Amino acid sequence: MVSLDAKLKKFVSLLFLAFICYAFFNVLLGSQAPLMMRFYNITEAQQGFFTTILSVGGIASAVICALYGESFGKLKALGGGLALLALTTVLISLAPPYYVVVICALFAGIAYTFIDIMVNSTITQYFSSDSKTLLPMAHMIYGVGAMIAPYLLTTIVDPQAARSFTLPYLLVGIMTAAVFVLYSLSARRVSAIVQAGAPQAEKSRPTEVFRTGRFWVVLASGVLFCCFTTGIVAWFPTYFNQKGFSLEMSGLMLTFFFAGNLAMRFLGPYLFSKLRPQRIFVLFSILSIVFMVLALYSNSIALTVVFTVLSGAFQALNMPALIFIGCALFPTRHASATSIAIFSYNIGGIIAPFLLGALARNIGFQIPMVLSCGLFAAGVVVMGALSVRYRKELENA
Secondary structure: OOOOOHHHHHHHHHHHHHHHHHHHHHOHHHHOHHHHHHHHOOOHHHHHHHHHHHHHHHHHHHHHHHHHOOOOOHHHHHHHHHHHHHHHHHHHOOOOOHHHHHHHHHHHHHHHHHHHHHHHHHHHHHOHHHHHHHHHHHHHHHHHHHHHHHHHHHHOOOOOOHHHHHHHHHHHHHHHHHHHHHHHHHHHHHHHHHHOOOOOOOOOOOOHHHHOHHHHHHHHHHHHHHHHHHHHHHHHHHHHHHOOOOHHHHHHHHHHHHHHHHHHHHOHHHHHHHOOHHHHHHHHHHHHHHHHHHHHHOOOHHHHHHHHHHHHHHOOOHHHHHHHHHHHHOOOOHHHHHHHHHHHHHHHHHHHHHHHHHHHHHHOOHHHHHHHHHHHHHHHHHHHHHHHHOOOOOOOO
C-alpha cells in the first residue's frame, strides 16, 4: 500500500472491506435468480424488477449525493450506507412476501449507492495524491468480492430447496453489519486527520453539474456501458442454465467473468499511470464486446469460459475510468463527479435487467444478451466523441 500511517492504513482497509460487502450484495440477485423465481413463482420480468427497484433507490441516492454530497459528512454517510445495507439484506433473508422484498430492494439501492459514492469520493478527495493507486485498488477489491461471491453463495444453497436462497442474504447481512461496526470505530479516530489539508469542495450552486453538456455526455456513455454490465450480472447465470449448463456451472460463469475483471484490475494502477482513462475506456471496451459476443455464441464450454474471462477483463477499468474522467471535468465536486458513474450503473440497472428479462420471456436470452453488447458499443462511440470534444479538459485526467 502507499505510504500511510497505521491508523490511515486500517481506515483505507475498511473502505476496501465496504466495497467487498457492496460486491457480494451486487451479485446476489443474479446468482440466486433461479431459486428466487421458483420460491416466489415469478417470471423473468418480475425477477428483473428487483434489480430495477434496486436501481431506483440508487438513482434517488445518487441525486442527493450529486446535489449535496459536498455538504454532508462523507464518512458518516458511508457508515449509514453500511448499516442500511446490513438491515435490508437480513430482512430479505427472512423470505418475506414478494412486495416486501421489492421495498427492501429500494432501500438497499439507496444504501449501496451511498457506499459506492462515498468510498470513491473519500479516496479522490482525502487521498488525492495517492488516488491513482488507491482508487484502482478499491475497484480491484470489488473485483475480488464479485469474483468469489457467485461461487461461494452458490455452494451454500440447496438447488432442490428454493427457500435456501435466503442463506446467502443472511451471510452478506451479517458480514456487512460486522464491517459497519469496525468502520464506525475507525472513522471516529481518523476523521480529523483525513479532512485536514483536503482540497476545498465547492458547496454552492449544487445544481451546476446538471446544467453542463459534458455531464450528460459522460452519463450517456456510462449508462450504455452499464446496460451491458447490469444485464450480465442479472442474467448471465440464467442464460447459461437455460443453454444447458448445470446450476453450479451457470453460477460459475459470473465468477469467470469477474475473474478476468479482477486480473485486469491488478494492472489498474500501472495502466492508469501510462494511459489516459478515456483511452482505456474506448480501446479496452471494443475488445470486451468482441469477446462477449464470442462467449454467447460458442458451443464449447472451454472456449466460452476463455471468452468470458477476456470479456470481463477488458471492461474492468471502465468504472474507475469514468470516475477519473468526471473528476477531471468537475475538479471541485468529487462527490458530484463520482455520482456520474453511479447514475450510470443505476440507470443501466433500471433499463437492462427488466428489458432483457421481458424480451427473453418471448424470444429467449441469446438475442437480448447480444443487444446488451450493442448498447455497450454505442457507449464506446459516445466516449470517443467526448474524448475529442473535451480533449483539453481531459489532458490531466
